[in-house]
Amino acid sequence: MPVRIFTLPFDTQRELFQEDELNRFCLSRQVTQKRAEFFSWRCKAWWTVRLEVEEAERKVILPESLDEEQTARFKRLREWRFAEAERKGLPAYVIATNRELEELARRRPQSLEAMRSIHGSGKAKLQRYGPALL
Secondary structure (H helix, E strand, O other), X not given: OOEEEEXXXXXXXXXXXXXXXXXXXXXXXXXXXXXXXXXXEOOEEEEEEEEEEOOOOOOOOOOOOOXXXXXXXXXXXXXXXXXXXXXXXXXXXXXXXXXXXXXXXXXXXXXXXXXXXXXXXXXXXXXXXXXXXX
């Protein structure tokens, strides 16, 4: 089972632990075990959380309308999306939907401007992920 450890500082101004990253991580995973401990270091309060999570089984449903080259491109895009989602602690569909990846694989845009015509590719998403997708 994969394990993830979060060490969260206490924000004295807001009077709470900075738990946003922990919450994003837990949104898209099945936590099987957890352990939390409080500690003090250099006169500051900390919360350490150890989580064991189940590996999500990724079902690969390939679009039937793609040719062999497009299918290979679609698979690479999916792997990038899952890695990016894992890195950011977000569900994969927030990064890009299967429909968006299918269109990217089919149309293979060569610029951010060309990507604008792909469904779901708004300004913010293009700024955030466009260069990596190209």
